[in-house]
Structures are given as structure tokens and as C-alpha cells.
Amino acid sequence: MLRLEKRPNPSKFWQYGTPVVAVALTMIVGGILFAFMGKNPVEVIRTIFWDPIFGEFAFYLRGQLLVKAGPLILIAIGLSLGFRAGIWNIGAEGQYIMGAICGAAVGLAVYPTESRLIFPAMVIAGALGGWAWAMIPAILKTRFNTNEILVSLMLVYVAQTILAKASTGFLKNPEGMGFPGSRNFSSFPAAANPELIAGTGIHWGVIAAFLVAIVGWVILSRHIIGFQIKLSGQAPRAARFHGVNPSRLVVLCMGVSGGLAGLAGLFEVTGPAGQISIDFNVGYGFTAIIVAFLGRLNPIGIVFAGILMALTYVGGEMAATNLGLPAAAIQVFQGMLLFFLLGVDVLTNFRIRTAILGVK
Amino acid sequence: MLRRTLMTTAAAGLGLAILGGSAALAQDKTKACFVYVGTIGDGGWTQAHHTAVMKAQEHFGDAVEFQWQESVPEGADSERVMTQMALGGCNIIFTTSFGYMDPTNAIAAKFPNVKFEHATGFKREHPNVGIYNARFYEGRAIEGLIAGRMTQTNKIGYIASFPIPEVIMGINSYFLNAKKVNPDVELSVVWAYTWFDPGKEADAAKALMDAGVDVIAAHTDSTAALAEISKAGGKVIGFGQASDMAEYKPSPRVTSIIDDWSPYYIRQIQAVIDGNWTSEDTWDGIAQGTVGIGEFTGLPDEVTKEAEALRDAIAAGSYHPFTGPINKQDGSAWLAEGQTAPDGDLLGMNFFVEGITGEIPQ
Numbered sequence: 205m206l207r208l209e210k211r212p213n214p215s216k217f218w219q220y221g222t223p224v225v226a227v228a229l230t231m232i233v234g235g236i237l238f239a240f241m242g243k244n245p246v247e248v249i250r251t252i253f254w255d256p257i258f259g260e261f262a263f264y265l266r267g268q269l270l271v272k273a274g275p276l277i278l279i280a281i282g283l284s285l286g287f288r289a290g291i292w293n294i295g296a297e298g299q300y301i302m303g304a305i306c307g308a309a310v311g312l313a314v315y316p317t318e319s320r321l322i323f324p325a326m327v328i329a330g331a332l333g334g335w336a337w338a339m340i341p342a343i344l345k346t347r348f349n350t351n352e353i354l355v356s357l358m359l360v361y362v363a364q365t366i367l368a369k370a371s372t373g374f375l376k377n378p379e380g381m382g383f384p385g386s387r388n389f390s391s392f393p394a395a396a397n398p399e400l401i402a403g404t405g406i407h408w409g410v411i412a413a414f415l416v417a418i419v420g421w422v423i424l425s426r427h428i429i430g431f432q433i434k435l436s437g438q439a440p441r442a443a444r445f446h447g448v449n450p451s452r453l454v455v456l457c458m459g460v461s462g463g464l465a466g467l468a469g470l471f472e473v474t475g476p477a478g479q480i481s482i483d484f485n486v487g488y489g490f491t492a493i494i495v496a497f498l499g500r501l502n503p504i505g506i507v508f509a510g511i512l513m514a515l516t517y518v519g520g521e522m523a524a525t526n527l528g529l530p531a532a533a534i535q536v537f538q539g540m541l542l543f544f545l546l547g548v549d550v551l552t553n554f555r556i557r558t559a560i561l562g563v564k
Numbered sequence: 565m566l567r568r569t570l571m572t573t574a575a576a577g578l579g580l581a582i583l584g585g586s587a588a589l590a591q592d593k594t595k596a597c598f599v600y601v602g603t604i605g606d607g608g609w610t611q612a613h614h615t616a617v618m619k620a621q622e623h624f625g626d627a628v629e630f631q632w633q634e635s636v637p638e639g640a641d642s643e644r645v646m647t648q649m650a651l652g653g654c655n656i657i658f659t660t661s662f663g664y665m666d667p668t669n670a671i672a673a674k675f676p677n678v679k680f681e682h683a684t685g686f687k688r689e690h691p692n693v694g695i696y697n698a699r700f701y702e703g704r705a706i707e708g709l710i711a712g713r714m715t716q717t718n719k720i721g722y723i724a725s726f727p728i729p730e731v732i733m734g735i736n737s738y739f740l741n742a743k744k745v746n747p748d749v750e751l752s753v754v755w756a757y758t759w760f761d762p763g764k765e766a767d768a769a770k771a772l773m774d775a776g777v778d779v780i781a782a783h784t785d786s787t788a789a790l791a792e793i794s795k796a797g798g799k800v801i802g803f804g805q806a807s808d809m810a811e812y813k814p815s816p817r818v819t820s821i822i823d824d825w826s827p828y829y830i831r832q833i834q835a836v837i838d839g840n841w842t843s844e845d846t847w848d849g850i851a852q853g854t855v856g857i858g859e860f861t862g863l864p865d866e867v868t869k870e871a872e873a874l875r876d877a878i879a880a881g882s883y884h885p886f887t888g889p890i891n892k893q894d895g896s897a898w899l900a901e902g903q904t905a906p907d908g909d910l911l912g913m914n915f916f917v918e919g920i921t922g923e924i925p926q
Contacts (some may be wrong), residue, residue: 261651268644368757370725388666474641486637531635
């Protein structure tokens with residue numbers, strides 16, 4: 205019989221080994237699932253993990269991986285700071301939407317300006333929009349001790365309603381014949397966030413994601429704030445003795461994660477998405493939670509996790525189109541990844557012992 | 565418009581175009597591809613498209629290869645899916661939701677040899693983009709007639725998705741044709757702000773019934789509203805939307821608007837095979853079979869006869885659901901006596917007609 209025994213210290217090996225084992229298990233069990241659906245499992249797995257990077261159309265899809273990974277990384281790094289301190293911002297999706305709306309509104313208000321200053325102004329507005337939306341649960345928590353998980357999550361639905369209002373009302377394209385959706389930023393060069401180097405998929409949001417990863421790593425490993433964040437998460441009492449102000453930390457972590465989510469939204473709406481529309485948000489804010497944990501809440505790990513997650517999306521689509529897999533099968537596959545990650549994660553803090561029945 | 569994007573991606577775009585072209589040439593079989601916004605089993609909009617695709621597949625047999633992708637979010641993700649399809653050798657790509665409008669045009673610019681067909685939008689920025697839609701308001705007129713005849717409380721309801729011309733047009737047609745047979749009728753509209761959300765759709769139906777409404781039309785895609793109506797014990801009726809929703813026959817579902825895209829899909833794919841596809845703006849209705857009217861069930865004979873006569877009159881072109889005199893909600897004149905609505909007015913419709921009390925959310 206198997207039983208779990210707590211390790212005296214978290215295992216260094218499993219800390220890094222978990223994601224690798226989880227991916228391998230996902231491939232195996234996913235492959236079995238695909239085989240039951242009558243598909244060749246090797247072909248499906250190859251289409252998802254290999255073809256986007258090395259296949260026939262890799263020249264296009266490699267860039268698309270970055271387009272997809274950019275916002276995930278940007279949001280996940282912000283979230284990881286709070287998660288380490290035990291502050292659970294679940295509403296990044298709402299902050300992402302509000303950042304996009306605020307940033308786009310600033311740009312659309314001065315349409316069709318050609319001033320070079322407009323894009324930086326929109327970036328600031330986008331970050332502020334996400335920050336302000338995150339401040340609602342942060343201040344409610346510090347003032348009235350409400351639960352930030354619940355409040356931030358509920359605010360996602362409020363943000364979605366505002367998004368619907370924006371695309372059918374105050375940001376609607378005046379030349380759109382009454383149809384919902386704002387002007388398209390691809391026809392508004394001063395405010396657009398185009399692909400910077402043709403074919404690479406790199407836009408300002410991808411660059412921002414990599415910069416934030418580096419800054420995040422420096423803060424966590426070298427800066428006093430990073431130390432306070434880690435301390436608060438691991439030993440809240442010790443943190444208080446150390447002089448960490450919990451309220452300040454909540455406001456800081458929520459603010460940073462909201463601001464980064466807002467930035468991601470702004471870069472997305474001005475670049476890949478192109479316009480404010482009713483269905484502008486596609487779940488980056490929620491998927492980023494998975495990415496943050498897959499990357500072990502470590503900024504560099506999150507970069508790799510973001511790209512891996514993007515791979516399952518891009519490759520998953522290829523598998524769906526070319527091999528006729530239903531979209532739900534791909535979602536199950538992505539769900540397995542998180543499931544195995546959390547499952548295998550037990551091995552970081554516990555070890556498996558075999559015990560003979562009846563013997564203690 | 566797209567010039568800047570085009571220039572920044574000129575090299576890649578050209579590379580893609582050449583590759584897309586050669587991939588298409590290398591194939592002997594025509595390949596038709598479909599981008600779906602929902603799942604093929606949603607019971608409504610996407611299922612109707614997929615049923616048509618299955619019919620087209622039956623029609624063409626081995627001559628045409630079909631591919632599709634479900635649940636594609638509108639926006640950047642749809643651009644990638646379309647690009648993958650074009651790279652994969654699709655000759656014609658149908659994008660079956662309004663939100664794919666800008667992405668379809670953006671990708672069409674990069675693949676001049678691939679034909680694109682966008683449903684329910686209005687932008688044709690390139691010679692390889694066609695648009696198509698159906699005159700669903702014709703079906704709404706028949707639902708309106710039935711609502712006007714069948715209501716006991718003189719209160720009829722409409723579950724609306726988003727305040728866009730397509731939906732507003734349907735509401736107006738429903739109301740005008742109900743009022744024609746029952747001048748006392750009052751219309752309540754609930755805005756669900758979703759195309760597919762069974763929970764919200766059921767809530768909307770419940771809210772309408774609580775307000776005394778006894779005939780409910782829905783512009784949302786699931787069967788949830790009918791499921792909720794069927795709990796009212798036969799006092800309330802509704803309609804199938806996009807698919808026949810025959811499981812709610814004979815009542816509460818008394819008829820349905822069935823989207824049948826198969827005649828159009830077969831025609832356009834044939835045009836690609838024959839090499840004479842051209843960019844068109846197609847808006848077919850009951851006459852062409854794109855808007856199907858489901859079997860009338862659970863209605864008194866005289867109402868069924870009247871509804872059938874209206875359906876046939878619309879198909880024959882002898883009756884237009886928007887025939888003047890019609891005033892706008894604010895009392896200003898829209899259509900003069902005997903005048904029928906120009907297509908342009910309908911496609912950009914952003915006002916309720918006189919007699920509707922609610923307001924369009926702005």
C-alpha cells in the first residue's frame with residue numbers, strides 16, 4: 205500500500221521536475237483519450253507540440269505562439285507576485301477588459317490624430333484602467349476585510365457588461381452602420397500596435413512581457429519588496445514582526461497585477477484584436493492563473509509556461525481543424541495539464557512510501 | 565485602411581500568399597473550410613451551419629473536402645485559424661459569425677487566391693471576400709402574426725441578444741405583424757447580451773412570463789427559453805430559433821425559423837469548382853429556402869392557414885413585412901403608405917417602430 209509522508213524540506217528536484225512530469229503524463233493520458241476517439245495519438249500529439257514549432261507552417265505559427273503567449277505572460281507575472289504573498293487576484297480578466305476599454309477610449313477620443321504621443325498615453329491609460337479596477341477589491345479588503353477572491357471575480361462580470369455597453373454604445377464605430385464594435389486600430393496608425401518585425405508576431409505587448417519578466421525576477425530575488433512578498437506568503441506572523449504592512453502589500457500586489465493585466469488588454473486591443481468588441485476577452489485573465497502556477501510563480505518559469513500554454517492553443521487548433529477533433533477534446537487536454545501539475549506537485553512536499561498492510 | 569498592416573507584414577504576407585496559392589494549386593480536390601463561433605451541437609446557430617455543411621458534403625461526395633473548426637473566439641484567434649486554413653490549402657473559407665468581419669477582411673488581403681465568405685456582416689474590402697446573410701425578419705413576421713392571434717393577455721415578449729440592426733429588425737418585424745392582426749398588443753423586450761447562455765436565456769423567459777407575457781420569441785441560440793416556457797403548463801407558447809427545436813413540438817414550440825444555409829453553400833462551392841466565383845452581397849430569404857419556416861403545430865386551423873398564407877405571400881414577393889405607413893418610435897415618418905423598406909434602411913436599423921414602448925440600450 206502507498207502512503208504519503210511529509211518531507212522535512214520541499215524537494216528541490218520535484219520543484220523543477222513537476223512541470224516536466226506533468227507535461228509527459230498529459231501527453232500519455234491525452235494520447236489514450238485521442239486513441240479512444242479513433243485518432244492516431246502520435247499524430248495528434250505531434251500536431252499539437254511539434255508542428256507549430258518545426259512543422260510545415262512553423263514560419264507563421266512560431267510568431268503566433270508569441271502573440272498568444274504575450275498577454276498570458278504579462279498577466280501571469282503580475283498575478284504571481286500576489287499569489288506568493290497569499291493575495292488571490294482571480295479577476296485579472298476584468299482588469300484586462302477595463303485596461304483595454306480605458307486605453308482604447310483615450311485613443312478613440314482623439315481620432316484621427318497623427319501625434320506620436322497618443323500611443324504612450326494610451327499605454328498609461330490602459331495600465332491605470334486595470335489598476336483602478338483591481339483597487340476596488342484591494343481597498344474593500346484592506347478597509348472592510350472582504351474576500352478579494354470573490355470581489356475580484358464578480359467584477360469580471362461587471363467588466364463584461366461594461367464591455368458590451370462600450371461596443372454597442374459609447375465606443376461604437378460611428379461609421380459602422382449601427383453594428384457593434386469600435387473603430388479598428390489597424391486603420392488608425394498613430395494608436396496601433398502592429399507587428400514590429402514582419403513574420404515574428406512580436407508587438408509591443410510581447411516586448412513588454414519579456415521586460416516585465418526580467419524586472420519581476422530582479423524584484424523577487426534581489427529587492428526588499430520581493431523578500432517581503434515571499435515572507436508574507438510563507439510566514440505571515442514573521443512578516444509582521446519584520447515590519448511588513450499587510451494592507452500596503454495587498455494594495456501593491458493587487459495594483460501591480462491589475463496594472464499589468466490592463467496593459468495586456470491595451471496591447472491586445474490595439475494589436476492582434478484590433479478593436480473593442482462584445483467578445484473581445486477570450487479568457488487570458490483566467491488562463492494566466494494556470495500559467496502562473498505552471499511556471500512555479502517564478503517570472504522566468506512563467507515565460508516558458510506561457511509559451512507552452514500558447515502551444516496547446518495553437519497546436520490544439522491545428523489538431524482540431526486538420527484531424528477533425530472536437531474543440532472540447534482540446535479543452536480536456538488543457539485541463540489535464542493543470543490536473544497533473546497539481547497532482548504531481550504533491551511530490552514536492554511529500555514522498556511516497558510503500559507500506560505493508562497491517563504494519564505501522 | 566489596411567495599408568499599414570500590409571506594409572509592416574509585406575514580406576510575410578507575400579510569402580504566405582504565394583505559399584497559399586501553390587498549396588491550393590497542388591490539390592486536385594476543392595477544399596471548403598468553415599469557422600464556427602459555437603459548438604456543432606449547440607442546438608442553434610452553429611448547428612444550423614454544420615447541418616448545411618453536412619448536406620453539402622452529401623451533395624458533393626468525394627469531389628470536395630470539408631474542414632471546420634468549432635468554438636473559435638472572434639478576434640485575433642480567428643485570424644490565426646483562418647490563416648491556418650488558408651495555408652492548409654482551403655480554396656474557400658466561410659466565416660459564420662458577425663465578429664469575424666474585420667479578421668476575414670484582414671486575412672483575405674494576405675491570400676488573394678483563396679475565397680472568403682463572411683456571414684451577417686457588411687465589409688467587402690477585397691475582391692476575394694463575399695458576404696451573405698438571411699432575411700430572418702421574414703420569419704419574424706410569421707411569428708408576429710401568430711403572436712398577435714394567439715395571445716390572451718395581449719402581452720407578447722422578445723428575448724433579444726444585442727442591440728444591433730439584425731436584432732432590432734427582427735423585433736420590429738415581429739411587433740408590426742402582431743399589431744396588424746391585434747391592435748391592442750404590447751411588446752416587452754429583454755436584452756440578454758449574449759448569443760448563447762442557457763442560464764440567462766431561461767431567466768429572460770421567466771422574467772417575461774412573470775410580467776404576464778404569453779407568447780415569447782427568442783433571438784438567442786439555445787433551447788433554454790423553450791424549456792422554461794414548457795414549464796408554464798401550456799399557457800405560454802414560443803418558437804424554435806435557428807434550428808427546428810422539434811423536441812418541443814407540438815407546444816410550446818408552435819413553429820420555427822430554420823436557418824438552412826445549404827443551398828447557398830452548395831452554390832458557392834460549385835462556383836469555386838467551376839472557376840466563376842465572384843464577390844457578392846447575398847441576402848436570401850424564404851423564397852430561396854435559406855429562411856425555412858418549421859411545421860405549424862398546436863395552433864387553431866384558421867391561424868395555421870393565415871400563417872401559411874403569409875409565408876407564401878412573402879415567398880412570392882407579394883408581401884413585404886415592412887410595408888408603410890410606418891412611423892419611427894419618436895413619431896417621425898419612416899415609410900409612406902405602400903412603400904416597402906429599402907435594404908439599406910434595414911441593414912442599418914437602429915430605431916424601434918412606433919408603438920414599441922421600451923428603448924434600445926445605448
